[in-house]
Amino acid sequence: MLEAQDLAARRGTSQLYEGLSFSVRDGVALVVTGANGRGKTTLLRALAGLSEPAAGTIRLDGEAVRPFAAILRRAVAFAGHAAALKDELTARENLASLAALAGADPSPADIDAALDRVALGPKRSLPARVLYQGQRRRIGLARLALVRRRLWILDEPVTALDAEGTALLAGMLDAHLAGGGMAVAATHAPLAVDRSRIASLSLD
Amino acid sequence: MLEAQDLAARRGTSQLYEGLSFSVRDGVALVVTGANGRGKTTLLRALAGLSEPAAGTIRLDGEAVRPFAAILRRAVAFAGHAAALKDELTARENLASLAALAGADPSPADIDAALDRVALGPKRSLPARVLYQGQRRRIGLARLALVRRRLWILDEPVTALDAEGTALLAGMLDAHLAGGGMAVAATHAPLAVDRSRIASLSLD
Amino acid sequence: MAINWYHYASPATFHPLAGRLAAAFAWLAAALTAAGLWIGFVVAPTDATQGEAYRIIFIHVPTAWMAMFIYLVMAFWSALALGFNTRLSAMMAQSLAPTGALMALLALWTGAFWGRPTWGTYWAWDARMTSTLILLFLYLGVIALRNAIDDPRRADKACAVLTLVGAVNVPIIYFSVRWWNTLHQGASVSLTSAPKMATIMLTGMLVMTFACWFWCIAVALWRVQAIILERERGAGWVAALPAVRET
Amino acid sequence: MGARDSDDHDGGGTDAFAWALRRDLAIALRTRSELAVQLLFYAIVVTLFPLATTPERNLLSTMGPGVLWVAALLAALLSLPRMFALDQADGSLEQMALSPWPLPAIVSGKIAAHWLVTGLPVVLLSPIAALQYGLDGTAIAVLVAGLALGTPVLSLIGAIGAALTLGVRGGGSLLALLVLPLYVPVLIFGAGAVDAVRGGLAVDANLSLLGAGLIVAALGAPFAAAAAVRIALD
Amino acid sequence: MGARDSDDHDGGGTDAFAWALRRDLAIALRTRSELAVQLLFYAIVVTLFPLATTPERNLLSTMGPGVLWVAALLAALLSLPRMFALDQADGSLEQMALSPWPLPAIVSGKIAAHWLVTGLPVVLLSPIAALQYGLDGTAIAVLVAGLALGTPVLSLIGAIGAALTLGVRGGGSLLALLVLPLYVPVLIFGAGAVDAVRGGLAVDANLSLLGAGLIVAALGAPFAAAAAVRIALD
Numbered sequence A, B: 001m002l003e004a005q006d007l008a009a010r011r012g013t014s015q016l017y018e019g020l021s022f023s024v025r026d027g028v029a030l031v032v033t034g035a036n037g038r039g040k041t042t043l044l045r046a047l048a049g050l051s052e053p054a055a056g057t058i059r060l061d062g063e064a065v066r067p068f069a070a071i072l073r074r075a076v077a078f079a080g081h082a083a084a085l086k087d088e089l090t091a092r093e094n095l096a097s098l099a100a101l102a103g104a105d106p107s108p109a110d111i112d113a114a115l116d117r118v119a120l121g122p123k124r125s126l127p128a129r130v131l132y133q134g135q136r137r138r139i140g141l142a143r144l145a146l147v148r149r150r151l152w153i154l155d156e157p158v159t160a161l162d163a164e165g166t167a168l169l170a171g172m173l174d175a176h177l178a179g180g181g182m183a184v185a186a187t188h189a190p191l192a193v194d195r196s197r198i199a200s201l202s203l204d
Numbered sequence C: 001m002a003i004n005w006y007h008y009a010s011p012a013t014f015h016p017l018a019g020r021l022a023a024a025f026a027w028l029a030a031a032l033t034a035a036g037l038w039i040g041f042v043v044a045p046t047d048a049t050q051g052e053a054y055r056i057i058f059i060h061v062p063t064a065w066m067a068m069f070i071y072l073v074m075a076f077w078s079a080l081a082l083g084f085n086t087r088l089s090a091m092m093a094q095s096l097a098p099t100g101a102l103m104a105l106l107a108l109w110t111g112a113f114w115g116r117p118t119w120g121t122y123w124a125w126d127a128r129m130t131s132t133l134i135l136l137f138l139y140l141g142v143i144a145l146r147n148a149i150d151d152p153r154r155a156d157k158a159c160a161v162l163t164l165v166g167a168v169n170v171p172i173i174y175f176s177v178r179w180w181n182t183l184h185q186g187a188s189v190s191l192t193s194a195p196k197m198a199t200i201m202l203t204g205m206l207v208m209t210f211a212c213w214f215w216c217i218a219v220a221l222w223r224v225q226a227i228i229l230e231r232e233r234g235a236g237w238v239a240a241l242p243a244v245r246e247t
Numbered sequence D, E: 001m002g003a004r005d006s007d008d009h010d011g012g013g014t015d016a017f018a019w020a021l022r023r024d025l026a027i028a029l030r031t032r033s034e035l036a037v038q039l040l041f042y043a044i045v046v047t048l049f050p051l052a053t054t055p056e057r058n059l060l061s062t063m064g065p066g067v068l069w070v071a072a073l074l075a076a077l078l079s080l081p082r083m084f085a086l087d088q089a090d091g092s093l094e095q096m097a098l099s100p101w102p103l104p105a106i107v108s109g110k111i112a113a114h115w116l117v118t119g120l121p122v123v124l125l126s127p128i129a130a131l132q133y134g135l136d137g138t139a140i141a142v143l144v145a146g147l148a149l150g151t152p153v154l155s156l157i158g159a160i161g162a163a164l165t166l167g168v169r170g171g172g173s174l175l176a177l178l179v180l181p182l183y184v185p186v187l188i189f190g191a192g193a194v195d196a197v198r199g200g201l202a203v204d205a206n207l208s209l210l211g212a213g214l215i216v217a218a219l220g221a222p223f224a225a226a227a228a229v230r231i232a233l234d
C-alpha cells in the first residue's frame, strides 16, 4: 500500500499542488489526470523517489520513505518520458541491460520471449537508433514485464503507442493488478483496464 | 499555387514515399496524414525548402524552386515542432525578434495586440523559460499572424494546444484561407476549418 | 541549558535576529578598524628595510587569513546543509561566498601592490600567491554554479557538494603548491627569515584581523537577510514585515 | 525579380547582421554568468601552465606569448559548440535559414556576437595575464594587438566548424579536431609577433599577416558557415 | 531488513560496477570514432605548443612535461560533459538512480569506463609525444607512470564536476571552471615528478603523492558524484 499525506510541489516560486493526500491499495491503479503543467510528472517523480516533495510524506507499507530510499528502489518500476534506451545497443542488449540494472537476471531466452510478446522479435538485433518511437516504447513494456516490481509508475504510458500497443499495455496492467501489484499512471487517454481496479486523482 | 511532382523521400536506406504528386491551390489547406514515421515531417520540410527531396520537383506559381530559394523564403511561414523561442528573452522580445527575422516590421503596439489576440497579453514580459508548452505554441500562432505569408506550413500545429488554443488556430487558418492563402498541415487531429477548403493527402 | 537550535534555524525567527547581530558586528568592526588603522599608520614605526610600504601588511594579512578562514566556515555550513537538510545553513553558505571571494581578491591585490616596491614585480609564482589565486577560483566556481542553477533548492545542494569537495582539496592545493615551488628554487624573498615582527605591528595586525572578521560577519548576515527575504517572499511573515508592507 | 537561385538574396544584409548581433548579445547579457565563466576559464588555463612547468621568470617570459595564445585558442574552442547548437535545438536556426534576409549576413552577426562575448574579454584580460608571465610593456602591446586581430579569425573559422558538426555525434571533440589545424597559422603569426618584438625584430610583417587573415576570413567564413548551416538542416 | 535510509544499500556493488563498466565500454566501442577524436585532440594540442613558443630543444624539454600534462588534462576536460549528460537525456540516469544497486558503485563503473576510453589512450600515446619534446628514457618512464596514476584522478574528480553541472546553463565552460582548480595538485605532482627526475632528484615522493591522491579520490569521488547525480535528478 502506497500512501501520500499532504504532498505539495513547488516549481520556482509557484505552487503546483498542495495538501494532496491519497492512498493506493494493492491491486489498484491510480490514474492521475490534469491539464498540461499541472504537475502530473512532478507528482510521479516524487512517488518514484526521484525528487523530494516540497512538503508532505510518502509511505510504502506504512513506512515513511525519503527520495532514493532502498525499499522504494526495490519496489518501484518507473517508466518516464524517456525510454532509457541506448541508440548504439541493439533492442535485445538494451533490454538485457535494463533488466540487469533493475536487479532482475533474465536468461537470453527470457529476453527474447519478452521481446516476442511485445511483437518486437524480428527487430531484436537492430540498434535502437533505427526504431520508431512506438517500437521504443514497446521495449519499455517488455522491461516492465521482466523486472517484476510491485509498484509501476507510468508517465503517459500510451503516448506514441498505436492501438495494438495500447491493448498490450492494458493487458499487462490488468495482469499486474490482478496479481496484487499497484500502479500510478498519469495519462490523458483512458486506460482499458477493469474499472473496479481504477482509482482517479485529478490535479485540476 | 504550390505543386509537387513525383516527390520521393529516402531516410538512410529505406524509402518513405515515392512518386508523390499533388497541388495546393490558393485558398486551400492540404492536410497530410499518416502513421508515425511515414514521413509527414520530411515532406513538410521539403515543401518549406529546408531540405532537398530525393527526387521530384516543387513548383511555386509554376516556377521550380530549390531548397532555400529566395521566392520560397518570401512566401513561406514554417512552424515546426520547435517553437524557435529563446528562453532568455521575454514573450514580447521573442515575437518581435521572430517577426523582424521574417522581414515584417511590426510596431510595439502591433506586437502587443498580436499577443493579446492569442490571450498571452498578461504574460508578455515573462521570459519564455517559464511559459508552458501550450503558451509557447501560442506565441507561434501570434507569429503566423504577424508575418503575413502566403503559404503556411504547419507540423502538428495542435500538439500541446488546449481546446481554446485549437479554436484560435482554426479561426486564424480560416481567415488565412479566406484571404487566398495556402496551407499545408501535418496533423493527427482533424482541423475545425471549413471543409470545402480542405484537401487531404494520406501517406499510409 | 537547552537552546532550541531549530527555533533559530527557522528563517522567520532568524531574519530579525540577523539584523540585530549584523548591526552589532558592524559597529564593532568600525571601532576596531579605527583602532587598527591608528596603530598601523600612526603608532607603528617606519620599517628599516621596507620603508612605509610595509604598512600594507595591516590590510594584506587580515584579508589573506579571512580568505582561507571563510572557506572553512562555508564548508561547515555546507556540511550542515547536506547533513541535516536545513535551509538556513545553505543560505549562510551562499551568503559567505562573495565575501570570501572579495577577501581573496583583496589579498591578491594588496599583495601585488606590495610586491611591486619590495620584489620589483607585481606577480611571482610564489606558493602563497598561487594558492590564494586558486582559492579565488574556487570561490568563483561556487558562485558561478549557484548562478547557473535556477532552482534554489537544487543550487543549495549542488553548491554544498562542491564546497565540501573543495574543502578537501584546499589543504592539498596549499601544500602541493608550496612544495612545487620549493622543488624548483628557493623562495625569492623569505618572509620567515626577516627580523622578528615588532609587538606593535603584531597588535595592529591582530586588531585589523578582528575588524575584518567582524565586518565579514556583518556583511554575511545582511546578505543572508536579503536571501531569506528573496526566497521566502511567498511566505506570510515576509508580507507582514513593516518594510515590505510599506512598498 | 527572377530570384530563382538559393544564393540569390533580397538585400537587407546590414539589417540581418544587426538583428543577429543584437539578439545574440541580448541573450548573452541575460545569462551574464556565462560571460564570467568564459573569462575565468582563460584565467585558469593561463594559471595552469606555470604550475605545470616552472615558476622561473626567464623561462616564463619565453613561454608566455605562446601560452597566452594557446589559452585564447582553447577558450574560443570551448565556446564554439554552443554557437549554433542552441539555435538548432530550439528551432531558431530553421527560421533563420528561411528568412528572406541573406543567411551569410545573419551568420556574420552571430559570429560578431560570439567574438564580443568570448574574444574581446580575452583581449582585455590578456595584459593582466601577461604581467603574470613577466612580459614588458611593448611585448604586451604587441600581444594585445595580435589578439585583437587574431581572435576574430578564431571566431570566424570556428563558425564553419561549429556549423559543420551541428547535430553530429561526438560533436565537441570532432569540432576541436576540424578547427585546430586551421587555427595553427593564426597561432604562429600571433605568438610570433610577440617573440619578434621581444627579440628586437620588427613586428609589422606578423601583424599585417594577421590582418590579412582577418580580412580573408571575414569575407569567406560567413558564406562557408552559412552553407554548412543549410547542410545541417537538410 | 530495515533498509530505511536512502544511503542504505542492497550490496551488489561489484555487480553494479561491472554492469556500468561493461555497458559504457560497449557503447564507446560501437562509436569508435570518438576514441580516435580523443587521441587526435591530444596529439594536436601537444603539437601546437612548439609551434606557438619555440622549436629550441632545451626549452622544449623543459616545457615538455608540463605541456604534456596540461594537454592530458584538457583532453580529459573535453570529454567530461558527456559522462552523464547522454544518460540523463535518454532517461538511463533515472533508471540507474532507481536501481537497487548502490549508485556510487554504478558511478564508479562509469568513471572506470571513462578512464579506459579517454585516459588510457593518452597514457599510451604520451611516450611518442614526449619524444617530440626531446625527453629521455627515464623521464618518459616517469611521465608515463605519473599519467597512469594521475589520469584516473582526473576522471574521478571530473565526474563530480560533470554531475554537478548536469543540465545546468553554460555547462561545458562552467564544468571547466569548477574542475580545473581541483586538478592543480595532480598537475603539480605529475609534472613535478618528471622535472625531478630530469633534475636528478628522487621521484618516489611525487609518485606516492599521486598514488595517495588516487586512493583518496577513488574512495571519495564516487560518493560525491553519486550525490550530485541525485541532486541533478531532483
Ligand code: HEM
Binding pocket: C057, C060, C061, C064, C065, C107, C108, C109, C110, C111, C112, C114, C115, C116, C118, C119, C128, C129, C130, C132, C133, C189, C191
Ligand atoms: C599577490 C600577492 C600575494 C598574495 C596572494 C599573498 C598571500 C598571502 C597569504 C595567503 C598570507 C597568509 C597565509 C600565511 O601566513 O601563510 C600572507 C601573509 C603574508 N604576506 Fe602575503 N601575499 C602576497 C604578496 C605579499 C608580498 C609582496 C609581501 C611582502 C613583501 C607579503 C608579505 C606577507 C606577510 C609578511 C605575511 C604574514 C606572514 C606571517 O604569517 O607571518 N605578501 N600573504
Ligand SMILES: Nc1ncnc2c1ncn2[C@@H]1O[C@H](COP(=O)(O)OP(=O)(O)OP(=O)(O)O)[C@@H](O)[C@H]1O
Binding pocket: A011, A012, A016, A034, A035, A036, A037, A038, A039, A040, A041, A042, A043, B130, B131, B132, B133, C151
Ligand atoms: N525543472 C523544472 N524547473 C522549473 N519548472 C519546471 C521544471 N519542470 C517542470 N516545471 C514546471 O512545472 C510545472 C509542472 O510540470 P509537470 O511536468 O509536472 O506537469 P505535467 O502535469 O506533467 O504536464 P504535462 O501534461 O505537460 O506532462 C510546469 O509548469 C512546468 O513548466
Ligand SMILES: Nc1ncnc2c1ncn2[C@@H]1O[C@H](COP(=O)(O)OP(=O)(O)OP(=O)(O)O)[C@@H](O)[C@H]1O
Binding pocket: A131, A132, B011, B012, B016, B034, B035, B036, B037, B038, B039, B040, B041, B042, B043
Ligand atoms: N535525421 C534523420 N535521420 C535518419 N532517419 C530519420 C531522420 N529523421 C527522421 N528519420 C526517420 O524517417 C522516418 C520519417 O520521419 P518523419 O519525422 O518525417 O515522420 P512523421 O510522419 O513526421 O512521423 P511523426 O508522426 O512521428 O511525426 C522515421 O522513420 C524516422 O525515424
Ligand SMILES: [Mg+2]
Binding pocket: A040, A041, A042, A155
Ligand atoms: Mg508530464
Ligand SMILES: [Mg+2]
Binding pocket: B040, B041, B042, B155
Ligand atoms: Mg513529424
